[in-house]
Amino acid sequence: MCFSHKIKLAFFVAIVGVVLTVLGVGTEFWVELAPPKNFYNNQTCLTAHYGLWKCCTKTLWVSDIDPERESCGPAELPGESNCTYFKFFTTGENTVMFQKTTHKNLNVATAMLALFSLFLMVMGAICITMALSKEIIFFLKPASICFILSGVLVLMSLLAFHQSVLSFLASDHTVPLHHELSWSVSCIGCAGAVLIVGGILFLLLALPCSPWKRCLPHKEDIEPMKILPK
Numbered sequence: 617m618c619f620s621h622k623i624k625l626a627f628f629v630a631i632v633g634v635v636l637t638v639l640g641v642g643t644e645f646w647v648e649l650a651p652p653k654n655f656y657n658n659q660t661c662l663t664a665h666y667g668l669w670k671c672c673t674k675t676l677w678v679s680d681i682d683p684e685r686e687s688c689g690p691a692e693l694p695g696e697s698n699c700t701y702f703k704f705f706t707t708g709e710n711t712v713m714f715q716k717t718t719h720k721n722l723n724v725a726t727a728m729l730a731l732f733s734l735f736l737m738v739m740g741a742i743c744i745t746m747a748l749s750k751e752i753i754f755f756l757k758p759a760s761i762c763f764i765l766s767g768v769l770v771l772m773s774l775l776a777f778h779q780s781v782l783s784f785l786a787s788d789h790t791v792p793l794h795h796e797l798s799w800s801v802s803c804i805g806c807a808g809a810v811l812i813v814g815g816i817l818f819l820l821l822a823l824p825c826s827p828w829k830r831c832l833p834h835k836e837d838i839e840p841m842k843i844l845p846k
Contacts, residue, residue, distance in 0.1 A: 620751075680693050740759045740760075
């Protein structure tokens with residue numbers, strides 16, 4: 617396999633991580649919240665799910681829920697849905713769900729980490745494009761740094777979001793809630809791992825095939841010794 621094909625293969629791995637990150641960041645299925653399905657003593661129950669930018673509440677029929685399930689949900693069941701964007705980034709207001717209040721600083725930090733990781737992915741993609749078009753291997757090193765850092769930031773945003781969920785649940789204990797991290801978090805976790813692997817692949821491609829070549833001169837660079845006449 618030629619060198620450019622190896623770069624394209626590593627780039628494909630990184631692109632998979634980018635796509636998973638965009639999918640996770642753009643969707644609102646990071647966490648699902650649900651009280652006990654009979655908490656309101658009604659034929660319907662309320663569930664909620666949210667991500668970085670907006671939250672959605674959904675009214676479900678208790679009869680549609682699995683009888684063995686104690687909490688309302690899952691959110692994929694048919695029902696009346698209502699979604700609203702968070703006001704963290706406009707008026708700075710917190711959101712109240714199930715009498716619990718979101719933690720604005722942690723939610724904003726999570727979003728900023730995710731956005732900065734996307735910026736690093738764009739920079740890494742530009743470096744790889746330059747390396748392929750201009751055939752300059754030097755661009756592989758900054759690309760590897762960009763993708764590794766973006767993967768680390770993606771995982772850090774995941775940790776910050778989990779901490780924000782715990783803070784949200786601890787803000788009030790009036791309504792018992794069951795929380796469950798959803799498929800958007802799975803996308804983000806896989807994206808962080810794939811981006812780090814892609815960055816490591818670029819780093820390996822940027823290294824010389826033989827490290828000792830830096831220390832030993834090439835054979836063609838050594839001039840043959842001239843035998844002087846006695």
